[in-house]
Amino acid sequence: MIDVHQHLWPDSLREVLNKRAAPPRIRRDGVLLLDGELPAPVDPADHDPVRRARLDGAERILVALSHPLGLEALPADEAHEALAAWHDGAFALGDPFGVWGTVALTDAAPADVDAILDRGAVGLSLPAGALAGPEGYDRLGPVLERLAAREAPLFVHPGAAAVPPGPRPAWWSALTDYVAQMQVAWFAFLEWGRPAHPALRVVFAMCAGGAPLQLERLAARGGPAAAAHDTGIFYDTSSYGVRTLDALIRVVGVDQLVYGSDRPVAEPPPTGMLGPAAHHVISTTNVLRLLQATPAEAGIR
Amino acid sequence: MILPSLDRDLEPAELRRLVAEYARREDLWRHLVHHDPEARTYEQIERNEHVGVWLLCWMKDHDTGFHDHDLSAGAVAVVGGQIREDRLRVGAPPTTRVVDSGGVFTFAASDIHRVLHAGTEPSVTIHAYSPPLWRMGAYEIGAGGQLHRHSVSYAEELRPLEEVA
Numbered sequence: 001m002i003d004v005h006q007h008l009w010p011d012s013l014r015e016v017l018n019k020r021a022a023p024p025r026i027r028r029d030g031v032l033l034l035d036g037e038l039p040a041p042v043d044p045a046d047h048d049p050v051r052r053a054r055l056d057g058a059e060r061i062l063v064a065l066s067h068p069l070g071l072e073a074l075p076a077d078e079a080h081e082a083l084a085a086w087h088d089g090a091f092a093l094g095d096p097f098g099v100w101g102t103v104a105l106t107d108a109a110p111a112d113v114d115a116i117l118d119r120g121a122v123g124l125s126l127p128a129g130a131l132a133g134p135e136g137y138d139r140l141g142p143v144l145e146r147l148a149a150r151e152a153p154l155f156v157h158p159g160a161a162a163v164p165p166g167p168r169p170a171w172w173s174a175l176t177d178y179v180a181q182m183q184v185a186w187f188a189f190l191e192w193g194r195p196a197h198p199a200l201r202v203v204f205a206m207c208a209g210g211a212p213l214q215l216e217r218l219a220a221r222g223g224p225a226a227a228a229h230d231t232g233i234f235y236d237t238s239s240y241g242v243r244t245l246d247a248l249i250r251v252v253g254v255d256q257l258v259y260g261s262d263r264p265v266a267e268p269p270p271t272g273m274l275g276p277a278a279h280h281v282i283s284t285t286n287v288l289r290l291l292q293a294t295p296a297e298a299g300i301r
Numbered sequence: 302m303i304l305p306s307l308d309r310d311l312e313p314a315e316l317r318r319l320v321a322e323y324a325r326r327e328d329l330w331r332h333l334v335h336h337d338p339e340a341r342t343y344e345q346i347e348r349n350e351h352v353g354v355w356l357l358c359w360m361k362d363h364d365t366g367f368h369d370h371d372l373s374a375g376a377v378a379v380v381g382g383q384i385r386e387d388r389l390r391v392g393a394p395p396t397t398r399v400v401d402s403g404g405v406f407t408f409a410a411s412d413i414h415r416v417l418h419a420g421t422e423p424s425v426t427i428h429a430y431s432p433p434l435w436r437m438g439a440y441e442i443g444a445g446g447q448l449h450r451h452s453v454s455y456a457e458e459l460r461p462l463e464e465v466a
Binding site: 215219225226229231246249250253254255274275276277278280281285 | 306308345348349350353433435436453454455456457460
């Protein structure tokens with residue numbers, strides 16, 4: 001079993017957040033401050049790799065930068081410092097962790113892709129907002145071309161939220177802003193991403209916000225609905241349970257789902273009710289196809 | 302890709318023509334043929350909103366058990382070897398037929414059947430389901446003859462962990 005979607009903030013990353021004067025930053029009392037989200041306490045125990053490795057019995061855990069922090073979108077100098085801290089800490093985790101590398105958006109270049117892959121990253125993670133339309137695909141085109149040429153996958157994850165000021169419950173951005181970001185990114189991939197990058201394998205976090213469930217509406221409005229039946233597009237299961245996953249399976253087929261827990265942000269709901277064969281194909285077979293890896297290369301039995 | 306671009310699901314007669322067309326187009330599936338003595342092998346050839354097309358490879362003792370396809374109708378073209386299809390009946394033994402290479406058969410969504418390897422050679426079949434398989438019913442006959450239906454994901458059939466007893 002491989003978990004394609006977790007977040008773990010190594011000490012090196014937390015130190016960068018601790019010493020920043022402006023958001024994204026961690027206050028002295030351990031509260032995370034972001035521009036577009038409510039203050040949230042950070043519990044260092046949630047980011048303890050020893051504890052994390054034991055939680056779900058996953059043989060391999062792929063960790064990504066928490067893109068809602070918005071570190072990759074900071075001015076170049078600040079982004080480079082934060083991303084260096086992220087990569088140094090993440091690559092030092094060792095087994096059972098694997099790493100989605102990322103790039104600073106202000107000056108991302110193909111050489112950055114080479115650098116993270118040469119260091120051992122399984123692929124590139126990007127915030128959904130960076131690939132929300134043709135401008136994003138123009139700007140990041142060379143980066144994605146290099147990623148496809150290296151036969152490594154792309155992980156699209158929600159980025160910084162823009163929740164209006166005022167009282168909101170803690171779950172608000174996860175159910176509104178993130179869902180919308182992921183849906184936009186999925187439609188943008190069908191319209192601009194796939195034509196420009198025919199061989200790129202991509203995994204959308206959180207079932208792409210349920211965007212494939214809009215497929216009949218997409219067809220009715222003249223959109224590229226046929227492009228959704230694409231064996232190179234994967235969906236991670238984060239926070240979705242058996243009813244939504246079953247609905248998604250009806251649209252895109254079980255071969256396109258991969259297991260991602262989104263720890264420590266969420267507790268994974270059980271997927272066992274889909275049946276042992278579905279659970280196996282989602283948590284192992286499909287992940288190996290996403291990564292184009294043998295079990296040994298992926299670090300599982 | 303030879304899937305028709307229709308905005309509706311296919312009827313069994315259309316599925317029959319579709320699998321017969323795939324049977325002629327070896328270039329679309331010959332590279333996917335691989336047999337495993339332990340279990341049937343499955344490869345998805347194509348899929349769109351209304352049809353899923355699969356290649357299955359069979360060897361001695363491979364047997365699906367009795368099942369239904371919930372909402373999907375289907376057609377099967379035998380392109381190598383032989384397979385046997387049994388249809389479940391109440392109060393009587395199943396009807397049974399052996400289909401040779403070159404043969405095609407269809408089933409409606411409401412049919413309950415079981416497909417087994419037959420003959421001495423490894424077999425290859427092409428299956429088309431419309432709409433693409435989703436949920437399925439797997440049947441178990443209890444010690445007293447009671448019939449039990451288990452609702453399962455189609456992964457249990459087309460992405461199985463091991464041979465279905």
